[in-house]
Amino acid sequence: MAQNQTEIRYLNPPTVEVKKKKYCRFKKNGIKYIDYKDGEFLKKFLNEQGRILPRRLTGTSQKYQKKVATAVKRARHLAILPFVTDLMK
Amino acid sequence: MNNYETVFIATPVLNDAQLSELVGKFRGVITENGGQIVSQEDWGLRKLAYPIQKKSTGFYFLLQFTGEGNIIEKLETQYNRDERVIRFLTFKMDKHAVEYAEKRRKNINTKKEE
Numbered sequence: 001m002a003q004n005q006t007e008i009r010y011l012n013p014p015t016v017e018v019k020k021k022k023y024c025r026f027k028k029n030g031i032k033y034i035d036y037k038d039g040e041f042l043k044k045f046l047n048e049q050g051r052i053l054p055r056r057l058t059g060t061s062q063k064y065q066k067k068v069a070t071a072v073k074r075a076r077h078l079a080i081l082p083f084v085t086d087l088m089k
Numbered sequence: 090m091n092n093y094e095t096v097f098i099a100t101p102v103l104n105d106a107q108l109s110e111l112v113g114k115f116r117g118v119i120t121e122n123g124g125q126i127v128s129q130e131d132w133g134l135r136k137l138a139y140p141i142q143k144k145s146t147g148f149y150f151l152l153q154f155t156g157e158g159n160i161i162e163k164l165e166t167q168y169n170r171d172e173r174v175i176r177f178l179t180f181k182m183d184k185h186a187v188e189y190a191e192k193r194r195k196n197i198n199t200k201k202e203e
Contacts, residue, residue, distance in 0.1 A: 032185040035186075074178060079147070085138075
C-alpha cells in the first residue's frame, strides 16, 4: 500500500503558489489622501459584490485601510458606489 | 477657519434655471454666514448606483468653502428643508485633502484647455 503511494508521478510538477510579498500601495507611492469621489480608484478595493476587500488580500496597512473604508462608505452614501451588486467589474 | 467640502444631489426633473437658482441659494447660505466659497464643480446629470426616491439619475454639485463650524448646521438644515435635494454630504477637509483638491482642480483645468 505504501509503495504505490510513492509511485504517484505527476505529469507536470504541481505549481506551488510563489508567496508574493504584499505591500501597502499607499505607503509605497506616498498617497496621503483617498478621495471618496472617484469611484474608479475605490473599485480596486471592492470585490464583485461591491464589498470592501480585507487587508489580508489587498495588503494595505491598517491606517490606510480605515481611510479606504470611510471613503467607500461615503461614496456609497452619495450613490457613487453601490451597496451591493451582482456584477461590479 | 476650517476647510469644508459639500456634495449634494438634486432631483433630475429640474430644468437649468431651477438648478442654478438652487445652487445660488446654497452659495448664499454659505456667504451670509461668513463663509467663503473656494470652488464649485457641477458634474451634471449622472447615473446613481442605486435608485434614491425612485429616481435613478441626479444632478451632482460640489462646493468647496472655508468657514466657521456653525455654518454647517445652518447649511444642513437648509438641505433638509429643501425637497429638491435628495442626498447631501459635508466633509471637513484636512491638509492632505486640501492639497489633493488643488491638484485635482489643476489637472481638470489643464484638461479643459487641451
